[in-house]
Amino acid sequence: MVTNATSLGRSGLFDWLVQRFSALVLLAWIAWVGTGVIAAAEFGYPQWRALFAAAPMQIFSLIAMLSLCAHAWVGVWTVTTDYLNEAHLGKAGTAVRLLTQTACLLLTLSCLIWGARIFWGNG
C-alpha cells in the first residue's frame, strides 16, 4: 500500500469522506446564510450583524470554517502531490512540495483563527 505522511487522515477513504462531508456542510451553510438574507424584509448591516450574533449561527459558522479548511487541505494536498514532484521538477520536487504545503497550511490555519476571531470576537 502506498503511504503518505502529509495527507489529512493518511487514509484515502478518510480524506475522500472529509471532502464530501465538508462540501455538504458548506452547501448547507451557504443555503442558511442565503435564506437569512433573502427572507429578511429589509436587509442591511444591523440585520447582517444580528444574523451572525445568534449562537447557533456562530457554532454553524465555525463548523463551516473548519470544513472549508479541511476541504481546502485535501484539495491542495492533491494538487501539490500531482504537480510538485520529482517527475515535474527534478530533484527540487520534494523540497518545493513541502515548502508549498507548509505555506498553504500556515495560510489555512491563519484564516481559520482569523475567522474564529471575527465570528466569536466582540468587535
Place this chain on the structure above:
Amino acid sequence: MSQVLVSIYRYNPEQDSKPRMQSLAVDVPGDRDLMVLDVLELAKAKDPSITYRRSCREGVCGSDGMNINGVNGLACITPLTKAAGPARKLVLRPLPGLPVIRDLVVDLSQFYEQFEKIRPWLINDEPPPPAERLQSPDERAKLDGLYECILCACCTTSCPSFWWNPDKFVGPAGLLQSYRFLADSRDAATAERLAELDDPFSVFRCRGIMNCVSVCPKGLNPTRAIGKIRNMLVERGT
C-alpha cells in the same frame, strides 16, 4: 483511390535527440473504409522503418493501442472515416504518459506493475472441490463488463492521474481488474484486497473525469468499477 495525409510520431531514443512528426501521403481505396491499422501498414510499405505493435488485427490482443487524432484507441478497429473525418488527415502518436521505446511503441512496464499490484488472480485457500468452484448465474453475471478487459492500456494512458502518479495510482485498467476479483464470489481475499487499496493514491486519486470510459475500445466502464470499490471501502471502513 483517394489520398490520406498521415502524420506519424517518430522517435528513436538511441539516435534522435528529440521526437519529430513525419508526414506521408498514403493512397487508400476509395470504394471501402479501411481501419487505421491498414493505413499504417500502407504507410509502412512506403517507409519500412516506421515501428509499431500489432498482432491479431481484430481488437482482441490489444497490441496496437495508440493515440489516433488525439484520442486513444486500437488502430485495428478504428475506422479511418471515423478517425480522420472529412479532412482526411490522420495524426498517430504513441499512448501518452509512458516512455517511448521507438515511434509508436511504448514501454508498458509501469502499466503492468500497477496491474500486478492488485494481484489479478483468484485467491482462495479453501480446499478445491473435486470438479470446480461453482457460481450461480447471478454471481457469474457480476463479472460481466469486467473480465472483457484486454489490457490495451488505452484507458490508463488517457488518465491524467496516471500521468502524474504512474508509480502510485493503480489506474483504470488495474482497478477494473481489481473489482473483477473483489466481485468474484469464489475469491476469499476481499478484506486483504480492500486493505491494500485504502491509501490516498491507489484508488482515491481517481477524480472521476471518465476519460477511461470514453476511450475504452471494448465499451467497458472503469469509473463505475472504481465507484463500486469506493463503496466497498466505505462499507468496510465506516
